Amino acid sequence: MDDPTPLEALQARHRKEQRDLVARSTQKKKSATKKTRKGVNDECERLEQELKERQAQELAELNGETTEDAPADPLEPADEVEANGLEADVEKLSLATSQPDAPAQPPSEQPAGPKKKQNRAKARLARRAAEQEALIAQAEEEAANMPDQREVEREQMKSHFGKYGLQEKEIRADGHCLYAAIADQMETSGLGLKPRIEPKIHEEQGLPVYKTVRHAAADFIEGNPDDFVPFMEEPINQYLQKIRNTGEWGGHMELLALAKTYGVRINVLHGDGRVDKIEPEGNPADAKEIWLGYYKHNFGLGEHYNSLRKTP
Structure with a gap:
């Protein structure tokens, strides 16, 4: 079997880190009392946010990018990111994935004006964010099934x-x-x-x-x-x-x-x-x-x- 590429190795490590964090957070929440619950929840949210930011930074660095200023695809000009940012890209990606066979709008019903070209680097980040959320949901389900x-x-x-x-x-x-x-x-x-x-x-x-x-x-x-x-x-x-x-x-x-x-x-x-x-x-x-x-x-x-x- 061929050795994994640097990207594959990094993604595998990220998935394991996400599963471990969810399992650890779930156990902390199960063990919390009424007095400690708020502090435990705040700590779990902070750890999850720190993990997301670090993993996004590592992916960007591996691709020679930065999370603050990801470069545009060399074949297409960079466009201004929409107000909804990464979340909007994830939503569009999910809709496109769930309806692969949906017919295109007739030309007469399409909105007028030039269509913006999406920044491919940001699309990659959106796709990775969607994959990360799916892994977190899977890890939460596994942790919920663990014995108390x-x-x-x-x-x-x-x-x-x-x-x-x-x-x-x-x-x-x-x-x-x-x-x-x-x-x-x-x-x-x-x-x-x-x-x-x-x-x-x-x-x-x-x-x-x-x-x-x-x-x-x-x-x-x-x-x-x-x-x-x-x-x-x-x-x-x-x-x-x-x-x-x-x-x-x-x-x-x-x-x-x-x-x-x-x-x-x-x-x-x-x-x-x-x-x-x-x-x-x-x-x-x-x-x-x-x-x-x-x-x-x-x-x-x-x-x-x-x-x-x-x-x-």
Whole structure:
């Protein structure tokens, strides 16, 4: 098979970029919440416009043209573009394609005056724009038929609850979800929020309980820096400040610190049925257990933890 020409290779890449963008935009819109929907839609429109402009520029450069001032065909003089611009050319092209056998108007019915000759370079751009729109429509249809990852993950998670005797307690989807889920588990299981290193704040001060858990994690990391600093990408003081005083999400290091300071085994259930076990200090076989549910796709902010309580 002959190697593709530069134009064919460029068009193939453009088609793939268009399909990828539509698939990515569709998934973003499916995952959006009421609060984030407008921002997601604006972002998708911006990305689509940027892709169109870049691809048009690449096609023009390949043909030795520019999108602002495409040269006329050498055999015909350049004419002024009509007010409707590229959209009018696309519409004319679509009509001509859909009615190939339509008879020409009788001479008596044709409008009077000289007929303008179309700029062939602009006609090529119009044809490519029409092809691009068709590819986008096809990619949107393919993306619409893709499974909803949020719903799939939700159903998968529910299917595992019975196996472990669990029921889900929804936790607010914000940056505090890991700590709030831990607090719910410690309280409802009767274990209480009593870490090995007494936190510098107390819930009696009127602060939400997740704040106590945040400080418990930060204090344990601060007291055992050698176990955590090698995995940090920033100075430990900045890292601890984020845990204590911001809505920074928690992850594996914070789970490890909390398992050790509270002396509990933290089981994290995933949608695929996998259970990550974060062990307490010394890995005692008789350690108390608490359960969290980890979601990757199901909430607008991204990764999320819910509390999984034992069924009565």
